[in-house]
Amino acid sequence: MEKTKVAVVDDEIEYVNDLSRGLEILGYHVSKAASGSHAIEVINRDRPDIVLCDYKLDDMDGTQVIEKTKQNNPKTIYIMVTAYFDESLEGAFIKAGAVKVIYKPIQLIELDSAIKALIKG
Amino acid sequence: MPFYYFPFSAILNAITSSILGFFVLFKNPKSPTNRSFFYFAFSVSFWSYAYFLWQISNNANSALFWCRILMAGAIFISPAFLHFCVNLINERKRYLNAVIFWYFVSFVFLLLDFTPLYIADVRPRMIFPYWPSPGPAFAPFLVMFFGVAVYSHVLLLRAYKNLSEFKRNQIKYVFLGTAIGFLGGSTNYPLWYDINILPIGNALVAVYVATIAYAIVRHQLMDIEVLIKKTLIFASLFAIVLGIFVGITVLTQELIAGGRLLGLAISSIIIIFSVRPLEDFLVKVTDKYLFQKRYDYKQVLKSFIDEVITVLNLDRIVESTIDLLGKTLRPASSDILLLNRYEDKYVSYNALKHDEIFTIGNDAQLVGLLKTTKDIFSLENAGSTVHGTALRDTMKKLKAQLAIPLMLHDDLIGIMLLGKKKSDETYTKEDLDILTDLARTEAVAIGNAQLFAETAQNERRAAIGTLAAGINHEVGNPLNIINTKMQIYLMSMERGLYKDKEPQEIIEESRDIMKTCLRQTTRISDITKKLSNFAKPSKEFKPEVTDIEEQLEETLSVVGHELELERIGIKRNIQRPLPKIMADKRQIEQIFFNLIKNAGQAIKEKGTIEIKAGISQEKNGRNVKIEISDTGQGIPGDKLQKIFDPFYTTKAPGKGTGLGLSIVRQLVWRNKGEIKVQSKVGGGTIFTITFPEGKAA
Numbered sequence: 138m139e140k141t142k143v144a145v146v147d148d149e150i151e152y153v154n155d156l157s158r159g160l161e162i163l164g165y166h167v168s169k170a171a172s173g174s175h176a177i178e179v180i181n182r183d184r185p186d187i188v189l190c191d192y193k194l195d196d197m198d199g200t201q202v203i204e205k206t207k208q209n210n211p212k213t214i215y216i217m218v219t220a221y222f223d224e225s226l227e228g229a230f231i232k233a234g235a236v237k238v239i240y241k242p243i244q245l246i247e248l249d250s251a252i253k254a255l256i257k258g
Numbered sequence: 259m260p261f262y263y264f265p266f267s268a269i270l271n272a273i274t275s276s277i278l279g280f281f282v283l284f285k286n287p288k289s290p291t292n293r294s295f296f297y298f299a300f301s302v303s304f305w306s307y308a309y310f311l312w313q314i315s316n317n318a319n320s321a322l323f324w325c326r327i328l329m330a331g332a333i334f335i336s337p338a339f340l341h342f343c344v345n346l347i348n349e350r351k352r353y354l355n356a357v358i359f360w361y362f363v364s365f366v367f368l369l370l371d372f373t374p375l376y377i378a379d380v381r382p383r384m385i386f387p388y389w390p391s392p393g394p395a396f397a398p399f400l401v402m403f404f405g406v407a408v409y410s411h412v413l414l415l416r417a418y419k420n421l422s423e424f425k426r427n428q429i430k431y432v433f434l435g436t437a438i439g440f441l442g443g444s445t446n447y448p449l450w451y452d453i454n455i456l457p458i459g460n461a462l463v464a465v466y467v468a469t470i471a472y473a474i475v476r477h478q479l480m481d482i483e484v485l486i487k488k489t490l491i492f493a494s495l496f497a498i499v500l501g502i503f504v505g506i507t508v509l510t511q512e513l514i515a516g517g518r519l520l521g522l523a524i525s526s527i528i529i530i531f532s533v534r535p536l537e538d539f540l541v542k543v544t545d546k547y548l549f550q551k552r553y554d555y556k557q558v559l560k561s562f563i564d565e566v567i568t569v570l571n572l573d574r575i576v577e578s579t580i581d582l583l584g585k586t587l588r589p590a591s592s593d594i595l596l597l598n599r600y601e602d603k604y605v606s607y608n609a610l611k612h613d614e615i616f617t618i619g620n621d622a623q624l625v626g627l628l629k630t631t632k633d634i635f636s637l638e639n640a641g642s643t644v645h646g647t648a649l650r651d652t653m654k655k656l657k658a659q660l661a662i663p664l665m666l667h668d669d670l671i672g673i674m675l676l677g678k679k680k681s682d683e684t685y686t687k688e689d690l691d692i693l694t695d696l697a698r699t700e701a702v703a704i705g706n707a708q709l710f711a712e713t714a715q716n717e718r719r720a721a722i723g724t725l726a727a728g729i730n731h732e733v734g735n736p737l738n739i740i741n742t743k744m745q746i747y748l749m750s751m752e753r754g755l756y757k758d759k760e761p762q763e764i765i766e767e768s769r770d771i772m773k774t775c776l777r778q779t780t781r782i783s784d785i786t787k788k789l790s791n792f793a794k795p796s797k798e799f800k801p802e803v804t805d806i807e808e809q810l811e812e813t814l815s816v817v818g819h820e821l822e823l824e825r826i827g828i829k830r831n832i833q834r835p836l837p838k839i840m841a842d843k844r845q846i847e848q849i850f851f852n853l854i855k856n857a858g859q860a861i862k863e864k865g866t867i868e869i870k871a872g873i874s875q876e877k878n879g880r881n882v883k884i885e886i887s888d889t890g891q892g893i894p895g896d897k898l899q900k901i902f903d904p905f906y907t908t909k910a911p912g913k914g915t916g917l918g919l920s921i922v923r924q925l926v927w928r929n930k931g932e933i934k935v936q937s938k939v940g941g942g943t944i945f946t947i948t949f950p951e952g953k954a955a
Contacts, residue, residue: 242741
């Protein structure tokens with residue numbers, strides 16, 4: 138079976154590296170992006186199955202990343218990552234096209250099972 | 259000088275003193291001040307009555323007798339005055355021994371009074387056939403008389419400095435009146451020692467009666483204003499009526515033989531028709547001239563109404579209102595109950611000098627009545643129905659004569675309660691009209707102040723929100739990194755990824771993880787230190803030597819991140835070294851926090867906030883000048899004038915409470931600084947703050 142492709146988007150580069158390494162250990166194929174515009178490029182190029190996107194990016198919001206890539210990648214599943222708990226934001230994420238919201242700090246094992254469930258379902 | 263001047267002045271002194279003395283005593287027999295004043299006035303009137311009888315005596319024996327009687331009164335004048343003075347200045351305990359001592363000495367003189375030791379005999383002097391001659395004990399008496407009188411006046415003067423304005427006014431009149439009175443009375447003594455000066459000052463004794471009566475009506479001395487007022491009106495009325503009666507009767511008798519009956523009839527008719535208007539006239543005149551302070555209260559209340567609306571502090575509004583009502587209408591009690599929405603009750607605001615806290619439920623009959631009538635309710639109008647009885651009970655419980663609704667947009671936000679007037683007078687129609695006006699403004703002022711307090715609270719919450727977001731980001735990021743690193747390490751271990759690795763390799767990796775964790779924990783502790791420092795509540799104003807740049811950096815460490823997220827750059831341009839200022843550090847941070855946040859909000863898309871700091875030479879010496887400018891949309895001139903007003907905002911509805919800048923300006927002023935603003939539409943806004951250079955005190 139082919140490896141599941143995940144794109145990790147966060148403006149804190151050290152965090153992107155760590156998260157990617159963890160996902161690689163868990164058996165994923167990972168692409169990294171450290172900004173919104175970079176993410177759009179990476180998603181259109183690598184066509185990941187899953188996009189793990191931080192909400193507050195330096196150059197744009199995570200929802201904008203979804204809006205700008207969703208059309209070209211209709212099969213991609215978007216997971217929004219944020220540190221701020223805010224119910225109204227959750228609604229906005231879902232409306233923008235995210236299927237799930239995950240709060241930082243991310244627990245790799247939980248993320249793993251969440252991704253597996255999403256891919257299966 | 260006609261001879262009858264002397265008996266006449268004596269009888270004048272006697273009558274005025276005894277009337278005033280008894281009035282004061284009956285008004286409040288329990289008050290030591292009133293009682294001691296009575297002793298004093300009684301001594302004076304006793305002396306004066308006997309003086310009168312001595313003056314009209316027609317033989318030496320009777321004259322000597324009345325002389326001794328009059329001196330019995332005179333002996334006690336000084337000690338009784340001392341007694342009154344120590345009570346008036348509230349120093350009863352301190353001078354108790356002195357008072358007792360001088361009373362005791364007076365009793366010794368009283369015992370000597372009926373011996374030749376005190377008054378040797380009476381003999382003719384100048385125009386007086388029977389003037390007394392001093393015995394050997396008389397000179398010591400004179401020493402006491404003047405000594406104690408002077409000492410008492412000195413006590414009044416000494417106390418004057420430390421007393422309230424209110425008490426000072428009373429003392430001023432007492433001092434003046436009694437000083438003149440004593441001097442006038444003293445003109446009686448030279449003739450005893452064959453010094454040919456007539457006792458011309460005798461009538462001046464009555465001056466003290468007049469000034470004290472004046473102090474009573476104008477300065478609430480001994481609180482017997484009304485009685486005096488009523489007596490004054492009654493006496494004048496009586497004099498006028500008597501004048502009319504006597505005048506007309508005498509006139510008709512002279513002109514028409516047997517016109518006595520006719521005169522009686524005419525004067526009776528005139529009196530019957532003129533008494534009411536005359537009384538009204540007298541009331542008006544006394545009100546206007548003697549009770550001017552009270553007459554002016556309407557003016558005072560009106561100007562208060564204009565002022566109170568600008569006050570935004572609830573405590574000050576309520577306290578100053580109660581204070582003002584106390585001074586103008588002089589109710590026995592006054593209170594303001596405000597609606598507590600959580601408990602659904604009207605609760606008395608923690609007013610000054612309050613020993614009882616009143617509450618009434620929102621469902622009380624009185625509340626219902628005020629809500630429907632929206633008008634002042636007076637106890638007098640309670641009526642005797644069951645309904646009225648319940649209302650009356652409520653009013654009595656609240657010790658209120660009037661309940662004045664404070665209506666704001668059809669909402670009863672509070673109730674003003676006024677007790678009976680201290681004067682026992684009833685509230686006039688005019689009083690009620692003014693109270694209605696006052697209540698209307700008061701309600702708006704209270705409403706504003708409550709809103710202000712609420713928005714200030716919101717402002718604080720917004721600041722906390724910014725801080726919380728800052729904490730979340732600044733602390734959350736490093737925590738995420740540490741957390742993930744550890745997860746990966748453990749995961750790798752559990753999955754046996756380290757099995758095939760060289761020990762050296764594993765050690766290297768562990769060291770990297772530890773280093774990262776250390777770096778990140780230091781980052782966290784730095785930011786928490788700064789945040790806790792920033793969030794400390796500033797309870798009081800605590801000026802200290804403050805480095806502007808340090809406070810600026812502290813503030814930027816909190817707001818800077820948020821601005822960077824919004825793609826706003828911060829440019830610093832700081833001239834070093836900057837002089838230190840004397841200021842409250844916490845407040846300086848608050849000033850910067852608000853100004854920088856505002857600058858950030860003024861910038862719609864990308865932009866820059868520039869912070870300049872340098873030295874400027876002003877009239878008051880060297881100043882530190884800070885300029886915070888943004889590249890935002892700017893503020894048009896008409897709005898610029900208002901931006902420091904509370905509640906004024908240029909932000910979209912819901913975006914700003916409009917309190918930030920008014921608070922900023924208050925804080926700048928409190929730290930002896932000045933704040934100015936310049937702006938150009940499309941060209942951004944510059945806030946300039948200057949603080950005088952400060953050295954540690």
